[in-house]
Amino acid sequence: MVGPRPGLRRDTQETRDRLLVAFGELLAESGPTFGLPELARRGGVATATAYRHFETIHDAHHEFLLQLTDRLTDRLTGRLQSVPPTWTPRRRFDAACERWAEQAADWGPAAVHIRSWRGFLERVHLGDEPTGALYAALEPIVRDLIDQGELPDQDVEYAVLVWITMFDERVIVDLRESKGWPVQRLARVLGRSVLSALGGTPT
Incomplete structure (x- = not known):
């Protein structure tokens, strides 16, 4: 089952969850035409933060x-x-x-x-x-x-x-x-x- 990742701090997990919500919003609006920088902007975090959670946009696809x-x-x-x-x-x-x-x-x-x-x-x-x-x-x-x-x-x-x-x-x-x-x-x-x-x- 997919859930909170063991070892992640609460604020880190909340950021990851927020990025996945943003991923769903972008996907519904425009399909899979965006990258991690756009995901970071929608999620309200720095691009570097998004890359710490997902190495590529395909990793975000998979987890979503x-x-x-x-x-x-x-x-x-x-x-x-x-x-x-x-x-x-x-x-x-x-x-x-x-x-x-x-x-x-x-x-x-x-x-x-x-x-x-x-x-x-x-x-x-x-x-x-x-x-x-x-x-x-x-x-x-x-x-x-x-x-x-x-x-x-x-x-x-x-x-x-x-x-x-x-x-x-x-x-x-x-x-x-x-x-x-x-x-x-x-x-x-x-x-x-x-x-x-x-x-x-x-x-």
């Missing part, structure tokens, strides 16, 4: 992507831990979809500009920690849907990949900006599309 994945996983896990144990697998799936859409609507305008060149399952198999944590949050929901007959028996990795693909932040941002859909509608429609694609019967 890890932070987004980590945040999504935390929000999904927290939401699922808060639901009553009596909830059906379908209600847990719907709750996860809504929380996912909320998060993607928030950071999607920045995230659409940065993509890993590796596939999702490839990163899981390679042991990428944030991607593996996200998979671990989604996989039990899919298994429960299969066990309860909401989905036919199938390859669980494939099913999670379809879910990930359908909730791509580019899709969510496009529907928000082009169609004006609220988060609840995004979650409902995309969730039903996931179930349909996997052979389920949306209700």
Whole structure:
């Protein structure tokens, strides 16, 4: 999980966090067209300070992507831990979809500009920690849907990949900006599309 770095002083960590916030703002505004000097200016620090945190702008790209994945996983896990144990697998799936859409609507305008060149399952198999944590949050929901007959028996990795693909932040941002859909509608429609694609019967 991406979080405060061990050994960093509090003020140093706060500066790093501020630079990552600035990175997201610049990315959403203009895409990946800026360098560390521009990042430093937006973050309100000296250029030398930015270079102490990130050797290159690509290092900032990488850490920002890890932070987004980590945040999504935390929000999904927290939401699922808060639901009553009596909830059906379908209600847990719907709750996860809504929380996912909320998060993607928030950071999607920045995230659409940065993509890993590796596939999702490839990163899981390679042991990428944030991607593996996200998979671990989604996989039990899919298994429960299969066990309860909401989905036919199938390859669980494939099913999670379809879910990930359908909730791509580019899709969510496009529907928000082009169609004006609220988060609840995004979650409902995309969730039903996931179930349909996997052979389920949306209700």
